[in-house]
Amino acid sequence: MTNDELFVAGVWxxxxxxxxSGAYVAEGGQSATGELIRHVVESHPAYSKTATEARDAGISLYDFLNNYLREQAKESECAHVxxxxKHFFFYGDLWGNRSPIADAQMRGAVIGLRGDTSIKxxxxxxxxxxxxIALQxxxxxxxxxxxxxxxxxxFMSGSQTLNDLLIHLIASCCKMPVIVPEYVHAAVCHGAAMLAAMAASQGSGGESKDLWSIMTQMSKPGRRLDPTADADEQRLxxxxxxxxxxxxxKQREYRDLIDQRTSAVE
Structure with a gap:
């Protein structure tokens, strides 16, 4: 949000x-990030075995995977997950790119594929x-x-705020703190309640309370997660x-190259 009218290509x-009043809001975002995570996990050959082990452990699939990664890092004597x-490179625009390049033709790519069907x-x-997700x-x-x-x-909201590993990656890749709200699953309802409180405060002359003060009064402090302080992880x-x-x-360059070479010569 800004007081200036700033246009950014690829951002709504x-x-x-x-x-x-008088402020401008811009909306740059990623579509279907939850679906991306679900697809990557559930399309892997080890999904059924992983889901069974998570169920037997009495925890969610994603908590199981986060714990598994931490154990793997410990066993491999890695300082961080x-x-x-570090030599696995995943690009996940499986359904096109919304922001910041707004290219519906973008697709996924992986460098580092192996013939491995294990939980690891x-x-x-x-x-x-x-x-x-964090890098994008x-x-x-x-x-x-x-x-x-x-x-x-x-500031994050929604179910993905429950994933501490994702929040750590977003904070560390973006080099800024992430705030998780008190009411993780009630962002829409909470916001609607704030607007209702503002409407209810309107007096006979049409004046109402300031929305910012209402937001402050109706919000509790969130949980703050800071970026990594480890210099090696920062460099990575x-x-x-x-x-x-x-x-x-490069993906766009490759597409353009193929299109140029295969177009009809007049």
Missing amino acids: GPYRDVLF SELA NLALHYYGALEF TRQIVDTMYKRGYQISTI FQAKYEVFLDMCF
Whole structure:
């Protein structure tokens, strides 16, 4: 949100007065990230075995995978889970790209495929999907920043806020803290209640309470997760981001090359 009308290619908006009078809101986002994670996990040959082990352990599938990755890192004497996938590169625009390049023809790509059908390999692909979401979030933030937006904190809502590994990756890749709200599953209802409170505060002369003050009064402090402080992991994520960008734009170059070479010669 900004007081200036800033246009960003590949980002929806800016919309004026949709939240605060005179302010502009822009919407850069990723579509179907939950579906991406589900597809990567459930299409892997080890899915049934993994789901059974998670059920037997009495925890969710994603908690099981996060715990599994941490155990693998410990057994491999890796300082961080991210080291397990340092030579695994996953690009996940399986259904096209919404932001920041707005290209419906974008597709997924993987470097580091192996003929491995184990739970260990499933966990690697799952991690790759999470890392992709985090890296693409940084791409969106960086694109908006270059156009004049000032973004210093990421606020999350929805079921993915329950995934601490994903939040760690988003915070660390974007180099800024992530705030998880108190009411994880009630963002829409909570927001509607705030708007209702503002409407109910309207006096006979048409004046009403300030929306920001209502939001402050009706919100509890969230949980803050900071980026990694480890210099080695910071360097790894920076290198991964550079590879991510290369995979993103090389895909478009490859498509253009093939289209140029196979087009009819007049």
